[in-house]
Structure formats: structure tokens, C-alpha cells
Amino acid sequence: MxxxxxxxxxxxxxxxxxxxxxxxxxxxxxxxxxxxxxxxxxxxxxxxxxxxxxxxxxxxxxxxxxxxxxxxxxxxxxxxxxxxxxxxxxxxxxxxxxxxxxxxxxxxxxxxxxxxxxxxxxxxxxxAPELLPKVGVLTQAGPDAALKADAARGAEVVAAMGAADIGQACVVAGGQVLAVEAIPGTAWMLRSLMVPEARDEENPVLWAADAVGDMLGDVADWLSGPEAPRSGASSRDPALPPGGILYKAPKPGQERRIDLPVIGPETVTLGAAVGLDGIVTEAGGVMVIDRPRCVALADRLGLVLWVRG
Missing domain, CATH: 3.40.50.20 (Rossmann fold)
Known part of the structure; x- marks a missing residue:
């Protein structure tokens, strides 16, 4: 068959x-x-x-x-x-x-x-079961107390969004909700945190996710080097509080055989571009595309990748 x-x-x-x-x-x-x-x-x-x-x-x-x-x-x-x-x-x-x-x-x-x-x-x-990582911290850096608190808040927010069948992700900083996912998706949500002139595809921090591949070391070093501020500080809207996390999880009671949430290298790069401290996913509920590349990028850019149980 x-x-x-x-x-x-x-x-x-x-x-x-x-x-x-x-x-x-x-x-x-x-x-x-x-x-x-x-x-x-x-x-x-x-x-x-x-x-x-x-x-x-x-x-x-x-x-x-x-x-x-x-x-x-x-x-x-x-x-x-x-x-x-x-x-x-x-x-x-x-x-x-x-x-x-x-x-x-x-x-x-x-x-x-x-x-x-x-x-x-x-x-x-x-x-392809290898797309679902196990519970734990994937990066060298782990979550501190503030990041854990934001993740707990993110879980509450996504649960409430899911009950209304809205989206599967949000951005939280210092307990404050900065953005929630809607039909356009996670990348759109993250770009909404940028100053307007930094949201287009010509921004080098944004197209870097598509360029890594065999050039991972060179591109990531450039992104995290002295010529490019860590986490893309120049791209984040200064009206927003700093730091924070992207939290992503399935909707409560979601049909998990279809439309399971996904993150990938673009998510990590955009997270760095808007100055996030980390990306947190629900264990068993979010697939990771090209995990080695995601982890390498996150380590070089100083982000935490945490699969929260």
C-alpha cells in the first residue's frame, strides 16, 4: 500500500x-x-x-x-x-x-x-519522528528565571488563543504580551515587532536564514560579530520592552495529525533580529526543521532554544 x-x-x-x-x-x-x-x-x-x-x-x-x-x-x-x-x-x-x-x-x-x-x-x-525534539534545552545557554516566567505566561496566552481558534504562538517580554500569531503566521508576527523600515525582505538579517546552509559558520559569525549587534537590536521597535521569548505550541485539543506547529532556521534568525532572548516550544507539539542548523544559529546568536515539558 x-x-x-x-x-x-x-x-x-x-x-x-x-x-x-x-x-x-x-x-x-x-x-x-x-x-x-x-x-x-x-x-x-x-x-x-x-x-x-x-x-x-x-x-x-x-x-x-x-x-x-x-x-x-x-x-x-x-x-x-x-x-x-x-x-x-x-x-x-x-x-x-x-x-x-x-x-x-x-x-x-x-x-x-x-x-x-x-x-x-x-x-x-x-x-518523520525525528522532527519532534525531546524535552530539554537544545542550546548551550539555558533559561533563567525571567525566561521561565515569560514561557509560563506564553503558555497561558497560547492556550487562551487556542480556545478561540486564533493562533499557535505569541511573544512575551517581562510578562507583557507584545504580539500574537494570526493567519499570516509566525514570521509575520515577528516582523511586526520591527521598526517599519526593517521589515522588508532586503534586510540582511532576514535573508540570512535562507543563506546559511554550507555557509553557516560565515553567515552566523557575521550576524553575531562586532559589526552586527547581538539579536538585531537596530531592528526592534524601540517602543517595545527589550528581550522576551517566542512561545509556540499547539492549540488545546488540536487535531495533531494536521497543522502541527513548526519552527526552523528562519524563526531563529527572525527571533534574533527582533532582540528575543529565546524560543520556547511545547514538548511533543512543535516540529523543528533542520535542528542542527537551528541550534548552531541560536548558539552563535545567543538565543535559548528550550523544549518545555
Missing amino acids: ALALFAGQGELPGLVVAACRARGEPVVLCEMEGVEVSAPGAGQRLSYRLETLGTLISELHRRGVDRVVFAGAMTRPSLDMARVDAATAPILARLQPVFARGDDALLREIVAIFEEAGFAVVGVHEV
């Missing part, structure tokens, strides 16, 4: 494909029209529209698929009701009432549709 990967943007689809290839497991990559997917090594590929999802489900059965996994960032597509086929009409009738609600409600309905169609829905962390 095979696994169907419903792929969005970002690195996660490629990591799922790599994990499956390492086990010799066949993957059918399903990519929505208009979504740019990066998944080198994927074998079978199917393009689809939400208006033809029912037909796609039948094709997956024909190809021997018994499990599905969702990986990568997706935006809610616009619907062209004139293109809805007969197999998909009942599905859209179920989805339309929850489209106006939060992401978790919509994702739960999608999971239910696939399970009722006879598929097992699995999480990215089940296919």
Missing part, C-alpha cells in the same frame, strides 16, 4: 518524501493547482483542485493508497462552483459551513472526510 502526501509550501513535504524514501515506502504526491511545492525525489504526482477532491479520492483508492499525510503551508483556496464535479459536491457541502470558522474546525472536518473515505490520516511527526 502507499501513502498520499497532500503537499503545501515550505520544507516539510520534502522531509516527508525523504523519510519515506529511506524506508522504501511509495509516496503519491498530491499538489493543488497554483501551489508551489518543493519535494525532490517524489515519485508519482497528482495535480488537483478542491472542486475535484472527490475524484482525486477515488484515484487514490485506485492507486492503492491507504494513508494520507498533510505537510506544508496552505492558504484557503477560492472556489469556482462551476468546476465542482459530482463526486466533490457532497464534500463541499460539508466544508462550506466551516470555511468561515477557524483553521482547526476546517482541518478536523477534512480529517473526518478522509477517514470516512477509508484512509488512515497520519501526522508528519509520525512519518
